[in-house]
Amino acid sequence: MRAFVTGATGFVGGHLAEALVREGWEVRGLVRPGRDPSALPDGVEVLVGTLDQPEVLQAGCRGCQVVFHVAAELDGAAPRERILAVNAAGTENVLRAAADSGVQRVVFTSSVAVYGEAAPEGADEDTPRRPSHAYGESKVLAEDACFRYHARELVEAVVLRPCFIYGPRDRHFTPNAVRVLRGGWFPMVAGGQAPLDLVHVEDVVQAHLLAARRPEAAGRAYNVTDGARRTVRDLVRFAARALGVRVREVPVPVWAIAPAAVLLRAAARLAGAPGVEMLSPGNLRAMLAPHHFSIARARADLGYQPRHQVEATLPALLAAYR
Secondary structure, three states, X not given: OEEEEEOOOOHHHHHHHHHHHXXXXXXXXXXXXXXOHHHOOOOOEEEEOOOOOHHHHHHHHOOOOEEEEOOOOOOOOOOHHHHHHHHHHHHHHHHHHHHHOOOOEEEEEOOHHHHOOOOOOOEOOOOOOOOOOHHHHHHHHHHHHHHHHHHOOOOEEXXXXXXXXXXXXXXXXXXXXXXXXXXXXXXXXXXXXXXXOEEEHHHHHHHHHHHHHOHHHOOOEEEEOOOOOOEHHHHHHHXXXXXXXXXXXXXXXXXXXXXXXXXXXHHHHHHOOOOHHHOOHHHHHHOOOOEOEOOHHHHHHHOOOOOOOHHHHHHHHHHOOO
């Protein structure tokens, strides 16, 4: 079997490329110009290019049975136009190249961000998608393209919706969380009682491999988490203990979110504390949202079984930051 992986030097894409090589796949990886491909395992065929280059995407898809489309613009502060261009239009370009090249299946890495902040606790894949920001909107548009190509029988499409991903070589979630906690304080909105789902990168890779193989997965979407329910407060306290730091929990009642954001930003700037950028009213309100999602469909259809739980894996991961 031969696979084309977009975003092959990224967090998920890199781990996925390694797993595919271990399982005996022939792997071709799309690497953005300027990225160092040397960390990719031996045997990966490297293509340098971007999602707006049809000829590169055609070359990547040629002779492949599966395309894993992982590449994305993850910077929520990027201009909306760029986020949509990379994540929505880029996905359309990948699908077109896959269909034109005779690829059987495209596994697309979406996000639980498609549900938005108003989703109920335990949201499943039939929950209406109401994204709250440009990143989530871009993933909705990309998913729609996947489902459209699948409905037209141009290519089989499977959509995966991971939550917050952590693990070795994470350049975003884990280091940012560590930086904030090392600052010694954390805004605990409404007591930090809202749930927040996490998933280890190796479980995300497992879900991708299952999605590539299972016939019943075609045309469907799947939430991908570690299956546990933990609150923001649980996670902050556990991570602080694992890091060996003391974190002051600053209580922020719901009614005070807007003024608290202003006051906390001013105080953080004066103190030179990290995490100032997270102290917007929108981000604080997001801490009220129940980010807990059902993975019953992934368990039933894919045979997905999370192998990593925060309580067992996070201490060793955070030891590198101590």
